Amino acid sequence: PAMEHHMWHHPATRRNVETLRQDGATIVESERGYLASGAQGDGRLGSRASILFAVRSVLGRAGQLSGRRVVVSAGGTREALDPVRYIGNRSSGTMGLALALAAVDAGANVTLVATPAVDGERWGGPVVEVESATAMQQAVTGAVEEADVLIMAAAVSDFRPRTPSARKIKKQAGEDTISLELVKNPDIVKVIEKPGMVKIGFAAETDNLMVNAQSKLVSKGLDMIVANDAVRTIGSDRSQATLIFGDRPPAELPELDKHDLAARVMAEVTRLVHDRERHA
Numbered sequence: 275p276a277m278e279h280h281m282w283h284h285p286a287t288r289r290n291v292e293t294l295r296q297d298g299a300t301i302v303e304s305e306r307g308y309l310a311s312g313a314q315g316d317g318r319l320g321s322r323a324s325i326l327f328a329v330r331s332v333l334g335r336a337g338q339l340s341g342r343r344v345v346v347s348a349g350g351t352r353e354a355l356d357p358v359r360y361i362g363n364r365s366s367g368t369m370g371l372a373l374a375l376a377a378v379d380a381g382a383n384v385t386l387v388a389t390p391a392v393d394g395e396r397w398g399g400p401v402v403e404v405e406s407a408t409a410m411q412q413a414v415t416g417a418v419e420e421a422d423v424l425i426m427a428a429a430v431s432d433f434r435p436r437t438p439s440a441r442k443i444k445k446q447a448g449e450d451t452i453s454l455e456l457v458k459n460p461d462i463v464k465v466i467e468k469p470g471m472v473k474i475g476f477a478a479e480t481d482n483l484m485v486n487a488q489s490k491l492v493s494k495g496l497d498m499i500v501a502n503d504a505v506r507t508i509g510s511d512r513s514q515a516t517l518i519f520g521d522r523p524p525a526e527l528p529e530l531d532k533h534d535l536a537a538r539v540m541a542e543v544t545r546l547v548h549d550r551e552r553h554a
């Protein structure tokens with residue numbers, strides 16, 4: 275729906291929208307903002323992303339992950355140095371976003387935990403916004419309580435400044451170098467242990483990709499790890515990945531658009547979820 279504020283809040287409109295809802299229609303909620311008249315208020319047509327998200331949810335709802343809850347983390351974390359600066363990485367969040375959308379297409383109820391790198395206009399659904407690894411850990415830990423699947427696609431900073439400055443760090447006369455002390459962040463996917471939940475991780479490496487990915491699969495207690503070359507995948511719309519499992523030989527995929535890769539990953543996630551349910 276899209277209309278003027280007073281029309282949207284009129285009792286007749288409210289009644290009619292409620293009737294449509296009870297008849298099973300999905301309503302893409304209108305938003306607050308500038309209206310056609312130039313006034314501001316409720317009733318503005320939902321964003322293109324929110325309309326697309328609703329369409330995907332409806333078309334996917336009878337899918338293979340229908341009724342399952344999937345938590346996806348996306349984007350690179352930011353570790354504050356002071357109120358204006360942070361240590362970050364080049365992750366664009368494209369892969370996490372593609373996975374979250376693929377899970378929606380498969381009928382899952384998706385919680386997206388995203389850093390500012392993730393373009394909300396390409397998602398359209400509800401999002402838990404975080405910046406630091408610590409905040410991401412808190413959000414993911416809360417979200418997995420109800421979850422059947424955790425996909426950690428986020429590029430989580432391994433370290434953070436020990437004590438972020440409360441004020442902007444200033445240059446000092448005569449000081450040509452400064453030192454930062456960094457402390458290790460928790461390994462989110464490793465410390466989350468939930469019996470029965472399928473855990474998926476990513477490995478982006480510049481060296482010894484397969485060996486490193488294989489050891490992360492084991493040390494982090496994952497059911498599958500998506501291994502790819504760090505330099506070629508970060509910030510790109512495409513990726514060449516190998517899927518490594520605990521229960522079967524690896525599958526080397528061709529270079530794919532990240533949305534196509536996400537669909538392949540989601541097919542494996544579906545298999546792992548169904549296997550687990552059969553053996554539960």
Ligand code: C5P
Binds near residue numbers: 432460475
């Ligand atoms: O150890 P590395 O950072 O290469 O591991 C990558 C995988 O582990 C990714 O799935 C990433 O989201 C996850 N991770 C995490 N918490 C960290 C570091 C990485 O969950 N502190």
